Amino acid sequence: MDFDFSQQYKDYSNVDLLKIVRQAENYQATAVAAAQDILRDRKISDEEMSAVDQYLQDLDNAEKDKKEKMDALKNKVTDFLEPVIHPSEKVEPGKWVNILLLVIAVQYVWMLYKTVWALIRFFQCRLCTFDVSVIFLLLTLMYIPFIFFLLFKKRRWGWILLFADNVFALISGLGQSYIFFKYQSIHNGNTISFLLPLLIRAAFVAFLWRDPIASHFGAMQETKKNTAFITTGGSLLFVLIMFLLFGT
Structure with missing residues (x-):
């Protein structure tokens, strides 16, 4: 049974009906005919026609x-990601650094989420004792x-700390990796989940x-050479100590 649009529209104002007729593409053909x-x-009246004209003009302006x-927004995103979308030999540090800051911000939000849940679980656990890992999380x-x-302030120590950390x-x-691959078959370790963070750090x-x-x-x-030398030496020493303490 077809819907009776004439019955529905009989009490509509002229302006409302004109809106339907002038926007026929948005309505069923039977509705427009009714x-x-x-x-x-x-x-x-001329006032009613003007009201509809103004209404349609406002819609058009809003759409524009x-x-x-x-x-x-699209242009801003494209410009922001230009080094990734259109890589070139010429490096634009400012744009790359903006992407770096975004990555750090996203990483922080994810870490904040995990840390909050870890702290909630820790404080809700009655049998849990204080762990130094809680301090590291904070x-x-x-x-x-x-x-x-x-x-963000383009300070040298920002580069030094981030480079040393990675x-x-x-x-x-x-x-x-030695311990991971040695006992992987025993613990069913996921090679991809182990290697991916290393590849990201290397990048x-x-x-x-x-x-x-x-x-x-x-x-x-x-500064680059000193940071690389000190960090590499300290990291290798740390790995050696850990291997001597827990490698056997």
Whole structure:
């Protein structure tokens, strides 16, 4: 049974009916025909026509504004991700650093989520005793924003700390690879989940080591070499000590 649009529209105002007729593409053909039939028996004033014209013009302006905002947002995103979307030999440190800051921010949000849940579970556990890992979790929550601030301000120490952190994590991870692959079959370890963080750390190290990026933070060649030497030496010493203590 077809719906009776004439019955529904009989009490509609002229303006409402004109809106239906003028926007026929948004309505069923029978609905538009019903509105037209009703309008034929009515007198339409100039004010009503003007009201509908203004309504449609406002809709058109709103649609144009929405499209312009979407285009502007798209252009901003494209410009922001230009180094990734359209890589070139010429490095633009400013744009790469913006992407780096975004990655750090996302990493911090994820770490904050995991840390909060870890703390909630710890304090709800009646049998759990104090663990030094809780302190490390809290320190991490302060450490990442501190590095973010230094990088945002283009401070050399921001580059030094971030580079050293990734070198240490990379070397420590490689040091653990012997134990991981030795006992992988026993513990059903996931090779991809183990290697992926190492590859990400390696990518960070390579990215930060590039001269345009390092110099963007005021880290010249001497600073780069000293940071790499001290961090690598300290990391290797740490791995050696851990291996001697727990490797057997």
